[in-house]
Amino acid sequence: MLKHSLTLRSVPQAHWFVVCQGKLWLPQAQIPFGHWADFGLSEPEQLCQIGEWQQHPCVLAVYQDQLTEPEQWQNARMLLVHPEPHWFELAARATQLALFMQTHRYCGQCGCAMRLVSWELAMLCHQCGHRTYPRISPCVLVAIRKGDQILLARSSRHKPGFFSILAGFVESGETLEQAAVREVAEEVGVHIGNLRYAGSQPWPFPHSLMMGFYADYVSGDIVCQEDEIAEADWFRLNELPEIPPEQTLSGQMIRYLQQEFDKAQ
Incomplete structure (x- = not known):
């Protein structure tokens, strides 16, 4: 079962889908692998496991800092031509979920903060119980x-x-x-x-x-x-x-x- 809600301490080596302003961080034109501390990036705003590949988790990191080295931030479409189609599929999932999480920080019903729940892909308001799922x-x-x-x-x-x-x-x-x-x-x-x-x-x-x-x-x-x-x-x-x-x-x-x-x- 995927652990949708994560902390940096709980994540081992992983494939990282870092999304900022709708773009993916693709150093060396590929999805980075390793520990978050290895990359020299500041702490992400939110984390979410979106899959697994070769027994390693694939983790979405919603990132909010300014885009340094802009040539390393690319549209997910770049992975369409990758010989392994699963990378584009995961990148598509990551960019869609990042948008969902960023646009549902606050409850549309009562205005309180929302949080990603651990057992499914949904944002939950713990004040009024309103739950929202990713838009398709x-x-x-x-x-x-x-x-x-x-x-x-x-x-x-x-x-x-x-x-x-x-x-x-x-x-x-x-x-x-x-x-x-x-x-x-x-x-x-x-x-x-x-x-x-x-x-x-x-x-x-x-x-x-x-x-x-x-x-x-x-x-x-x-x-x-x-x-x-x-x-x-x-x-x-x-x-x-x-x-x-x-x-x-x-x-x-x-x-x-x-x-x-x-x-x-």
Whole structure:
């Protein structure tokens, strides 16, 4: 059983996921291992065990000091290309939990201080008993196929030439499938059908859970949503632009449709 609430004295040698201002401390571009005293860092604000690797604990340290040597503090995305995928998964967990702990220092019900409990991942107010759990924001990804083409779009936040499948957050009261249909219609004016579940991936920007669907084109012409989609088009599956890396769920879904197309030729 994981010991969620820890003290520095109780932690032996560990893999340390040090998070400050949403960034990870990655000296030598890797998760540091050892005793906290070995690193020359001041005492962290909060500690939480988030897993184990090779019989050593993996510990989140929420850090509040100014970022010295800023080149050593990186986005968790840097670990996406690591040959061991568990490091990105743990880094994603660490950055999400750090945000949760930092934004729930005080009770939203009575205003008193909250503390991380030891038996589960939750913040508890010992004054009124209010308990809060880490937030997860469900988001759907939709890969739409029309014959030998796939619909790809470029967000206004992405660089020119980089395209991906459509994505959007699930609203209150919606099923995942309803959210997928609505988001596609809103973002590009296209109607879809025959949704099939593809898979899921936690995404720590800042606390999303991505859930992917394959869908078939039904009708409609592309009309991009203003201020959200910079451009969108149908691309032949054997002539794709720059797409997300294969470590991402969106990249995996695009490549899967590409492989299915190749098999059919």
